[in-house]
Amino acid sequence: xxxxxxxxxxxxxxxxxxxxxxxxxxxxxxxxxxxxxxxxxxxxxxxxxxxxxxxxxxxxxxxxxxxxxxxxxxxxxxxxxxxxxxxxxxxxxxxxxxxxxxxxxxxxxxxxxxxxxxxxxxxxxxxxxxxxxxxxxxxxxxxxxxxxxxxxxxxxxxxxxxxxxxxxxxxxxxxxxxxxxxxxxxxxxxxxxxxxxxxxxxxxxxxxxxxxxxxxxxxxxxxxxxxxxxxxxxxxxxxxxxxxxxxxxxxxxxxxxxxxxxxxxxxxxxxxxxxxxxxxxxxxxxxxxxxxxxxxxxxxxxxxxxxxxxxxxxxxxxxxxxxxxxxxxxxxxxxxxxxxxxxxxxxxxxxxx
Amino acid sequence: xxxxxxxxxxxxxxxxxxxxxxxxxxxxxxxxxxxxxxxxxxxxxxxxxxxxxxxxxxxxxxxxxxxxxxxxxxxxxxxxxxxxxxxxxxxxxxxxxxxxxxxxxxxxxxxxxxxxxxxxxxxxxxxxxxxxxxxxxxxxxxxxxxxxxxxxxxxxxxxxxxxxxxxxxxxxxxxxxxxxxxxxxxxxxxxxxxxxxxxxxxxxxxxxxxxxxxxxxxxxxxxxxxxxxxxxxxxxxxxxxxxxxxxxxxxxxxxxxxxxxxxxxxxxxxxx
Amino acid sequence: xxxxxxxxxxxxxxxxxxxxxxxxxxxxxxxxxxxxxxxxxxxxxxxxxxxxxxxxxxxxxxxxxxxxxxxxxxxxxxxxxxxxxxxxxxxxxxxxxxxxxxxxxxxxxxxxxxxxxxxxxxxxxxxxxxxxxxxxxxxxxxxxxxxxxxxxxxxxxxxxxxxxxxxxxxxxxxxxxxxxxxxxxxxxxxxxxxxxxxxxxxxxxxxxxxxxxxxxxxxxxxxxxxxxxxxxxxxxxxxxxxxxxxxxxxxxxxxxxxxxxxxxxxxxxxxxxxxxxxxxxxxxxxxxxx
Numbered sequence: 001x002x003x004x005x006x007x008x009x010x011x012x013x014x015x016x017x018x019x020x021x022x023x024x025x026x027x028x029x030x031x032x033x034x035x036x037x038x039x040x041x042x043x044x045x046x047x048x049x050x051x052x053x054x055x056x057x058x059x060x061x062x063x064x065x066x067x068x069x070x071x072x073x074x075x076x077x078x079x080x081x082x083x084x085x086x087x088x089x090x091x092x093x094x095x096x097x098x099x100x101x102x103x104x105x106x107x108x109x110x111x112x113x114x115x116x117x118x119x120x121x122x123x124x125x126x127x128x129x130x131x132x133x134x135x136x137x138x139x140x141x142x143x144x145x146x147x148x149x150x151x152x153x154x155x156x157x158x159x160x161x162x163x164x165x166x167x168x169x170x171x172x173x174x175x176x177x178x179x180x181x182x183x184x185x186x187x188x189x190x191x192x193x194x195x196x197x198x199x200x201x202x203x204x205x206x207x208x209x210x211x212x213x214x215x216x217x218x219x220x221x222x223x224x225x226x227x228x229x230x231x232x233x234x235x236x237x238x239x240x241x242x243x244x245x246x247x248x249x250x251x252x253x254x255x256x257x258x259x260x261x262x263x264x265x266x267x268x269x270x271x272x273x274x275x276x277x278x279x280x281x282x283x284x285x286x287x288x289x290x291x292x293x294x295x296x297x298x299x300x301x302x303x304x305x306x307x308x309x310x311x312x313x314x315x316x317x318x319x320x321x322x323x324x325x326x327x328x329x330x331x332x333x334x335x336x337x338x339x340x341x342x343x344x345x346x347x348x349x350x351x352x353x
Numbered sequence: 354x355x356x357x358x359x360x361x362x363x364x365x366x367x368x369x370x371x372x373x374x375x376x377x378x379x380x381x382x383x384x385x386x387x388x389x390x391x392x393x394x395x396x397x398x399x400x401x402x403x404x405x406x407x408x409x410x411x412x413x414x415x416x417x418x419x420x421x422x423x424x425x426x427x428x429x430x431x432x433x434x435x436x437x438x439x440x441x442x443x444x445x446x447x448x449x450x451x452x453x454x455x456x457x458x459x460x461x462x463x464x465x466x467x468x469x470x471x472x473x474x475x476x477x478x479x480x481x482x483x484x485x486x487x488x489x490x491x492x493x494x495x496x497x498x499x500x501x502x503x504x505x506x507x508x509x510x511x512x513x514x515x516x517x518x519x520x521x522x523x524x525x526x527x528x529x530x531x532x533x534x535x536x537x538x539x540x541x542x543x544x545x546x547x548x549x550x551x552x553x554x555x556x557x558x559x560x561x562x563x564x565x566x567x568x569x570x571x572x573x574x575x576x577x578x579x580x581x582x583x584x585x586x587x588x589x590x591x592x593x594x595x596x597x598x599x600x601x602x603x604x605x606x607x608x609x610x611x612x613x614x615x616x617x618x619x620x621x622x623x624x625x
Numbered sequence: 626x627x628x629x630x631x632x633x634x635x636x637x638x639x640x641x642x643x644x645x646x647x648x649x650x651x652x653x654x655x656x657x658x659x660x661x662x663x664x665x666x667x668x669x670x671x672x673x674x675x676x677x678x679x680x681x682x683x684x685x686x687x688x689x690x691x692x693x694x695x696x697x698x699x700x701x702x703x704x705x706x707x708x709x710x711x712x713x714x715x716x717x718x719x720x721x722x723x724x725x726x727x728x729x730x731x732x733x734x735x736x737x738x739x740x741x742x743x744x745x746x747x748x749x750x751x752x753x754x755x756x757x758x759x760x761x762x763x764x765x766x767x768x769x770x771x772x773x774x775x776x777x778x779x780x781x782x783x784x785x786x787x788x789x790x791x792x793x794x795x796x797x798x799x800x801x802x803x804x805x806x807x808x809x810x811x812x813x814x815x816x817x818x819x820x821x822x823x824x825x826x827x828x829x830x831x832x833x834x835x836x837x838x839x840x841x842x843x844x845x846x847x848x849x850x851x852x853x854x855x856x857x858x859x860x861x862x863x864x865x866x867x868x869x870x871x872x873x874x875x876x877x878x879x880x881x882x883x884x885x886x887x888x889x890x891x892x893x894x895x896x897x898x899x900x901x902x903x904x905x906x907x908x909x910x911x912x913x914x915x
Contacts, residue, residue: 073714119899120895120898120899123898123899123902124898124902126713126714127656127713127714127717127857128853128898128902130717131849131853131894131898132894132895132898134849134891135850135891135892135894135895135898136891136895138887138888138891139888139891139892139895142884142885142887142888145884146884149884255846256725259721259722259725262718262721263722266718306732306733308732309729309730309732309733310729310733311729312725312728312729312732313725313726313728313729313730313733314729315722315725315729316722316723316724316725316726316727316728316729317722317726319718319719319721319722319725320704320719320722320723320726323708323711323715323718323719323722324704324707324708324719327711327715339375410804411803411804413709413799413800413803436803436809437800437803437804438803438804438806438807438808438809441803441804441805441806442806446804446805447804449800449801449804452798452800452801453801454801455793455794455797455798455801455802456797456798457793457797458790458793458794458797462790465787465790466790466791466794466802466805466807467805467806469806514805515805518805518806
């Protein structure tokens with residue numbers, strides 16, 4: 001990170017503050033006003049897109065926490081979402097439970113699952129850890145499908161919209177503000193967690209486990225805490241997912257969903273919050289953009305049946321392009337543009353004298 | 354200026370290497386290596402010596418390093434920014450600091466890997482016997498897994514595999530690292546013998562300035578990515594700064610700590 | 626007895642598939658998660674060749690194998706070559722993305738219909754009686770023989786030829802190998818070509834045995850646990866790993882449910898990862914490598 005203007009922090013208060021300069025405050029206010037006004041000026045379609053982005057963002061942040069901060073690779077993300085969604089579905093169907101029970105219940109199930117998913121991380125690293133989480137993902141979806149077939153919901157469980165007393169959350173605009181506020185809370189939580197002792201411990205574990213242990217950081221505790229925090233967030237996202245869709249079925253929680261989440265944090269830029277934001281927007285909007293391009297190019301109606309395969313293939317292709325050409329993601333493109341202007345007219349930082 | 358007793362083999366001018374697009378490791382490096390010389394590159398940790406050798410012998414993608422200025426000329430041909438195997442085929446072979454042998458292969462297999470496939474069987478036997486002449490311990494350890502060799506034997510194996518590639522210029526990175534002084538002396542002498550018998554030129558990177566200056570014909574001193582001094586071994590040995598910081602002699606006011614060495618203000622004596 | 630036959634046939638299929646995984650892993654330290662799709666593509670290749678060119682088995686198989694190998698080279702040349710210097714995680718992600726791309730392309734080119742290449746080859750997947758209660762299909766026999774043949778030739782090549790020695794050196798220390806004059810790209814491309822060949826061959830046989838549809842890549846996914854149980858860097862470990870996983874799967878189909886058999890390999894995987902993560906015949910150092 002290069003500071004061009006020579007701006008330095010001179011007090012603890014300024015070091016701790018989230019918004020650093022006056023200019024930042026101005027931009028932030030513009031963003032907030034824009035976000036608040038958006039649902040009142042946009043179509044239902046765009047509103048639904050925005051809601052999907054917000055919903056995905058929670059899961060993406062949870063994954064970023066686990067992989068970007070704590071360095072634990074997990075291929076079982078869809079399993080957590082499935083767990084939250086199925087907990088909601090099961091409690092709703094069997095006991096007609098309202099949202100203020102299913103929401104925390106999803107969180108608790110998420111935490112338990114997080115411990116189970118996280119246990120292998122105490123012994124394994126990298127590829128092996130990723131594969132153990134993958135194995136668990138299949139187990140979770142197996143149990144989900146067993147529930148579906150045993151209870152006769154072979155096409156999925158239908159859930160009615162959540163209600164706080166007489167106030168039903170059905171209107172997309174209400175969802176918008178609900179999801180936006182949850183997103184902001186999660187974002188603040190994550191930013192502060194990253195700056196706290198826990199976040200620093202995770203960073204140490206990610207970089208050099210052995211050294212972290214030698215420094216007195218209880219590596220097992222922090223690994224598990226990373227898994228648990230991430231899984232609780234993701235299961236809650238799964239619960240909201242179930243309510244938003246109104247429908248839970250095991251096919252939605254395939255390996256592809258995990259890969260979409262991974263793409264969100266990789267295409268955006270691993271390890272940064274800005275990257276997660278970029279990545280989520282990009283991945284959620286991608287199928288719709290391809291649809292739009294198809295309509296603009298007047299693709300014959302015959303081919304629209306293949307739309308799903310085309311979207312699938314282009315997703316793979318774009319991910320490949322990013323991995324090969326820009327492994328740092330959209331954030332590194334952003335940084336490169338910024339650094340160009342900061343260093344201009346020099347190209348690199350000069351050697352220290 | 355180095356003694357122009359032979360043909361100019363390696364000519365580096367104004368070399369600059371940048372890591373990860375933002376971190377300049379070496380800058381303005383200009384040096385020459387003449388045929389059959391042993392040239393030493395001296396400097397402390399992090400000065401940039403390994404980077405110079407890496408730039409000559411070629412980087413792989415994982416290093417994320419780029420030559421951004423200057424050029425490297427070997428026998429009249431520009432060789433910078435080429436992949437390592439091409440440079441080896443041209444006759445420049447590196448003995449790296451670490452990762453120097455194939456640990457899961459036996460000593461014999463290590464040697465087999467490096468002998469080029471074009472060699473006829475007879476010539477191969479010749480090469481092997483020559484290598485075993487220089488390094489007898491290797492012959493005794495032929496069937497042993499290379500990972501089980503001692504530090505000195507590893508260096509010998511690494512030198513042998515480098516020699517089997519038929520180099521004209523041998524780049525040696527930290528030959529003395531982790532070895533007992535007596536072994537260091539033996540290896541340095543062997544290097545000189547190899548240079549004499551095989552007509553191979555050597556560019557030697559060393560932190561152990563004393564050992565290096567024993568066999569070098571010319572020396573460069575590198576600090577913080579720049580060459581700050583060059584000269585014959587005698588000139589280097591008699592220079593006050595080098596005596597103080599690289600040869601450990603003649604402390605000035607008091608014993609300086611390592612921190613002082615890295616940060617002390619140059620009194621511009623280098624350019625004298 | 627039928628149980629044993631089924632297990633052996635399934636294990637042979639897994640062996641054929643897993644050669645590809647181990648090959649690429651040993652050469653490049655990358656786990657090729659698109660291998661299931663490479664297998665499926667092999668099946669589709671033989672279908673297309675049989676449909677449009679030859680209707681005889683031997684030339685069709687031969688040509689389809691060539692196509693698979695060329696595909697492997699192409700994948701290396703156009704994609705994995707660029708990941709050669711990046712972190713292992715990024716390279717594995719690239720293979721995941723490649724798998725997605727291939728899956729989409731398969732559906733686009735061949736639709737998701739179920740095909741039977743055997744019809745166009747003029748062959749039948751006949752049932753042969755081995756003992757009183759046990760039968761085995763023609764292609765079941767092909768699987769077993771094919772796996773054995775491939776294994777023996779591979780073992781021989783790696784241990785006793787110079788090419789095999791260099792392949793091992795490249796797998797262990799690519800930078801040093803490059804510095805000693807070995808052209809890395811050549812050996813990487815080879816490993817991808819051979820992996821695609823063996824995977825495609827497995828897919829062709831499977832397509833002839835059970836039919837062809839895009840969901841076939843799932844078999845590749847179930848083959849992971851085999852490599853991990855055997856040891857990611859061990860060719861020899863694949864054999865016991867394949868038998869263990871195949872046995873678990875067959876037992877699950879017979880005694881629990883078909884759905885459970887999909888998850889059975891992963892339960893074995895989990896158990897193995899918790900007890901002995903480096904696999905039956907893998908080397909412990911591999912754990913640290915990752």
